[in-house]
Amino acid sequence: MKVLDxxxxxxxxxxxxxxxxxxFQSQLARDLVQCPLCGSSEIRKGLSAPRLNLGASPSPAAAAARASEADAAGTAVAAPPSMPMGDAALHAAWLRxxxxxxxxxxxxxxxxAQEARRMHHGEAEERGIRGQASAQEAAQLLEEGIAVLPLALPDAAKKTLQ
Structure with missing residues (x-):
């Protein structure tokens, strides 16, 4: 198994x-590797630090401290060495x-656009919807007083990551 940054x-x-x-090269050539944040398939490999398992285990005190921190924080996000923790936390929050x-x-x-108008005019039940609209359609909806928010959702946000 190869783990790549x-x-x-x-x-x-x-x-x-x-x-x-x-x-990796096969999936990259077929545009199957995408950024989970923006959906871009223009991907390059970064430098990866090797993991060396030399048989050493953490001291019981260090293991207990890590477990205590994880319990207090809830869900933890580990940043790759190349990314400051602030960016990793922001990216994880955006994906959530x-x-x-x-x-x-x-x-x-x-x-x-049609469904948003139907809901606005009471012809369809009000509910949260998402879909595709051109910039012109979105502008027209806003002019009609229909609140819309353009938001690019990458495929990774639409399914469970393995």
Whole structure:
């Protein structure tokens, strides 16, 4: 198993796990490797620090301290060495928010503008929806007093990461 530090064209850093270098190159060539934050498939490998398992185990005090910190913090996010913790926490929060939106809205696809208007005029039940609209359609909805928020959701936010 190869664990690679990857970077997209926007500078987002993330980790990818592959069966081999050939597996990574094959997936990269088919645009199957995407940034989980922006969906870009323009990916490059960064420098990765090797993991050396030399048989040493942490002292019981250090293990207890880590467990105590994890319990107090709830969910922890580990930043790759190339990313400051502030950025990793921000990226993780953004992905949680995007997944929350996906889980709590209905995808109406290209019918977004029509469905938003139907809800606004009382022709359809009010509910959270998401979908695609052109910039012109979004501007028209705003002019009509219909609140919309453009938000790019990468495919990674729409499904469970393995």
């Amino acid at each position: 990857l970077h997209c064209a926007q500078g987002h850093a993330f980790e990818g796990w592959f069966g081999s270098e050939a597996d 928010m995007a997944r929350h939106i996906v889980a709590n809205t209905e995808d109406v696809g290209p019918r977004f």
